[in-house]
Each structure stands twice: as structure tokens, then as C-alpha cells.
Amino acid sequence: MLRVLEINETQDLSYVRCNWHRLWESTPGATFFQTLEWLQIYWKHFGEGKLLRVLLVLDGERLVGVVPFVVVKEPTRLGKLRVLTYPLADWGTHFSVLAENPHETLRRALQHVQMTPRNWDMIDLRWLAEEDLEVNLTSDAMTEAGYTPNPGVWKETVFIDFEGSWDDYLRSRSPKLRSDIRRKLKKFDQPGRIHLERYRPLGKAAGDCNPRWDLYNQATSIAEKSWQGHSTTGTTISHRPIRRYIKDCHVAATELGMLDLAMLYLDCKPIGFCYNYCSDGHIFGLRRGDAPEAREHGLGTALTAILIRDSFERGDKSLDMGPGSFEAKRRWMTRIATVGRMTHYPMLAPRAQILRLKHWLQTCHDRKTGRLRTALEEKQGPL
The missing domain is CATH 3.40.630.30 (Gcn5-related N-acetyltransferase (GNAT))
Known part of the structure; x- marks a missing residue:
């Protein structure tokens, strides 16, 4: 009983x-x-x-x-x-x-x-x-x-399911988005020009739990320069009342092997990030941000596209993009849950x-x- x-x-x-x-x-x-x-x-x-x-x-x-x-x-x-x-x-x-x-x-x-x-x-x-x-x-x-x-x-909430291949996914998008992605990647996705560093440690049990504070600090700096730096909701990673909470979670997720932190560089300069948690191939997008120069070049689209392409290559299962901002996410999603x-x-x-x-x-x-x-x-x- x-x-x-x-x-x-x-x-x-x-x-x-x-x-x-x-x-x-x-x-x-x-x-x-x-x-x-x-x-x-x-x-x-x-x-x-x-x-x-x-x-x-x-x-x-x-x-x-x-x-x-x-x-x-x-x-x-x-x-x-x-x-x-x-x-x-x-x-x-x-x-x-x-x-x-x-x-x-x-x-x-x-x-x-x-x-x-x-x-x-x-x-x-x-x-x-x-x-x-x-x-x-x-x-x-x-x-x-x-x-x-x-x-x-x-x-x-909005999901992207990583079924099939990147090419299959790209064919399922609208002609306008496909054209935008191809144009941005052709312009920037060149050796030495644009680079995505995606850090996904295996965890403490595997002896791989470096918190990579360099990447974390770069993400926080970008958030402070973006709209998030002026947000009053208290939920952005740069917002001072929750910084200690986010940092404690960062350490815990790293030690558990559940951190997924992606940083996009343009000419070796960090210009955008996606801060996620992951488990068994399922990713939850906690926060993302773009530096002002990224918006000037339209690199928000490039960051999302390169991240999704990388997930297909890694064999990930899904990305939960979170609730809200449906209009911005609609063109990327495969379903609403x-x-x-x-x-x-x-x-x-x-x-x-x-x-x-x-x-x-x-x-x-x-x-x-x-x-x-x-x-x-x-x-x-x-x-």
C-alpha cells in the first residue's frame, strides 16, 4: 500500500x-x-x-x-x-x-x-x-x-520538431523565409566571417562541467545592450534581481549536463546568443538576445537558422521556443502546443x-x- x-x-x-x-x-x-x-x-x-x-x-x-x-x-x-x-x-x-x-x-x-x-x-x-x-x-x-x-x-507554446533533415525543414518553410535564410547564410556563413559556438557540457559525472563564464558573460553583456537591458519584467538574464538565480542555475545545469548555450560571432565579435536547457535531445529556450549590430545586419534570422541547422546535425528531437511573440516565431515553428x-x-x-x-x-x-x-x-x- x-x-x-x-x-x-x-x-x-x-x-x-x-x-x-x-x-x-x-x-x-x-x-x-x-x-x-x-x-x-x-x-x-x-x-x-x-x-x-x-x-x-x-x-x-x-x-x-x-x-x-x-x-x-x-x-x-x-x-x-x-x-x-x-x-x-x-x-x-x-x-x-x-x-x-x-x-x-x-x-x-x-x-x-x-x-x-x-x-x-x-x-x-x-x-x-x-x-x-x-x-x-x-x-x-x-x-x-x-x-x-x-x-x-x-x-x-511554440515547438520546432527536428524530424527529417535540415533540407526537409527548409523546404517546409515559406518561400519568403527560405529566400531570407539563404540570402543571409550566403552573405555571412563563410569561414572566418560568422561562427556559432554551441557549448553543451556532458556534466560532472562525465568530468565535463566547465561553466564557461566567458560565454555566460558575453551573453549577459549582449542582453544588457539589447531591449532586455531596459526591460522591467525582471525575467531577462541581465536583470539584477534574478542574476544570482540564473547563475546558480547555470552552474547546476552545467554539472547535470543540461546546459545548451549558443553564441554567434561576426568577425570574432559576439553578436547574438541563445541560452537553453536540454535533456535527452529536448531543448527549452530560456532566453535569447541580439546585439544592436546584429539587428543592423539582420543576423537574428541567421542565428536562428544556424542554431536549427546545428540541432538537425546533432540529432536533437525538439526545441520549445516558449510562449508569447507568436508572430515572430510562427515562421519557424512546426507546431503550437x-x-x-x-x-x-x-x-x-x-x-x-x-x-x-x-x-x-x-x-x-x-x-x-x-x-x-x-x-x-x-x-x-x-x-
């Missing part, structure tokens, strides 16, 4: 590090953001005012699942609501439990939440992959644990019920305007 052990301090998780990594390796599509290393870094920098609830699911003495929850106070027009959710906080686009049997693990974890004092106003499990929604994994687990799941769309959510609004929580109505009205508006008109939504019907 499965039992649950709840941990509320990240330092208390260190003793399960090896088993956590074992479950990470057995979880399809697991990302850098699901490692214990990332969770401890995230909590160190952003844990203030939040409650950590990591649920370890055991079969006897054997760890068979990890369900990292966090209770976050989120502002609404109704006041602050305590939301039980995953700890991703939009740093990535997908999150899931780590488990040999994800459905049983999540069901048992949610039963534990049901049996403990309620320190949340609403359950909102976000960043669900399309595969989760298609097989009703989270929905069924919530139902069996005694909750009423309300499916929804959290965001949408829904990032789902499953929400439970307690009947005895009036503010949560009002928020449920608001979410339903927003969904109706999104469908009417076509903002989130996806095949998945049409399949699921009204929320």
Missing part, C-alpha cells in the same frame, strides 16, 4: 537525491526544472512567503514517486488567494510528477492533501503537457482523490467560486475572439 511522507524544507530532501534522480531518469520528458537541484535553487531565491509541500510517495520503504507542490499567495481583485500548485512559476512550460506510475502517484498525493488541514483556497495544477490532457491523467487522479477538476488552457491546467474550486470557498466564474467567462471570451481556439479546447468543450 502506498504511503506519503511530506517534506516542507528543501534541505531535508538531500537524502533522497539519488532516488529523486532515478525517478527523473524514468519519467518521459523530464526537464531541468524537475531536478532536485533546480527546486533547491528556486526555493533559495524565491521561497520567501511560500509554503513547500513535497510529497514523497513510498511503496514500503521504496520511493516510487515525487510530487512537488507549493502553496503560493496570488493577488486577485478579490484579494490574495492561497493556490496549491507546482513550483515551476513559468520558468518553463511543462511540469509533471516524477514517478514509475504517474497516475497512482498523483492520486495518492492528492488524497494526502485531502486528509490534511486545508492551507489553500484553490488547487490549480498548471503547466500540463498535451499528453497529460489527452489521457486525462491529472483529471482522473483529481477525481479519484475527491476533487472536481476543471480543465483549462494555461498558455500555448497547449499548456494545460486542472483547477479545483472548493464549494465552501466563496472567493474561489467567484474566481471560477471569472475563469469561465474569460474562456468563453477567448473562444469567441479565437485567442485560444485550439483543437484540444474544442475537444474538451466549455470549462
